[in-house]
Amino acid sequence: MKRINIVSILFIFIIKKVISNNININYPIDCPEGTFLYCQHAFNKAMGIDINLTWKNISQIQPTVDSYMLQNVDNYIDSCQKRRDFYSCLGNKYTACINRYHLLNKIDDPSLTLSAYLYSAFWRGFDFSCNGGLTTAIYSPETFNQTSLQNDITQCQKLLLNDMKNSLNNICLNTQSYMKCMQDFYIQRINLQMGWFACEKARIQFADDCPDLRCLVIQ
Known part of the structure; x- marks a missing residue:
């Protein structure tokens, strides 16, 4: 019989409680899971990443994206286009799907908590790099060195x-x-x-x- 980890159950309960206390403020988490998975697969394929990787595997996704994106200006712009395709794929559900509270609400394994934070951070940082920070990045030689x-x-x-x-x-x-x-x-x-x-x-x-x-x- 599989032993029940009481500490893990308590941890997940606390996380769910935190989520319930926060989502009513400004954290939409109504993400269509099928669409979310499809869009992630499409992004992975476009970036040459294993299509079976999901938000749970962000520690594998992010280094691949960064390595390609930071080679030169052309790759940077191309990566931003693929980010925009992912954004367009999810449409008005983008914010909900990459929201860490949406991901935290799905976990039943405490070891995935950090992945939920890092996945959300990945896309939010990607958004900045391709929007508000774009000009600074592409005109700074240090970005690619x-x-x-x-x-x-x-x-x-x-x-x-x-x-x-x-x-x-x-x-x-x-x-x-x-x-x-x-x-x-x-x-x-x-x-x-x-x-x-x-x-x-x-x-x-x-x-x-x-x-x-x-x-x-x-x-």
Whole structure:
């Protein structure tokens, strides 16, 4: 007989409670699951990714997208077009489907909690990179030459993931620390403008519940 993990059940209960307390504010979660799966498959195919990967496999999807997108301007623009196709595929359900509360509401395995946060952050960061941050990105040579920055980027990301694993309740504090980490080293290694870009992307990715967080161009 399969043993019941009481801690896991309690954790999921708490997550569902948090969701029920938040979705009435401004978090639509009415996502048509069949359409969501179809659109994800279509995006994966367009990007040359295994079509069977879903939001649960974001740790495999994101590195592939980033690796292709950050090679050159043409790939960047092409990736943005594929992002727009995914957006168009979901239509007015896009926001609901990529919403972390929609994904959290579906999980029955606590180990998927982080994937729910990271999947939502992936698309929100993608949106910024292809819209508000597009001009800054494509006209900055450093966007396509980040090999020397990878250790710093990875370090900031590891700190964020460790913070989130330890306490999802402190998402705003964790996000603020991540924003500062990204902005500081981009300013030190590149310039103020790219520092703002890195900070703002981090804010948009994770600060859904943190309206007071801001990114400034530090003089």
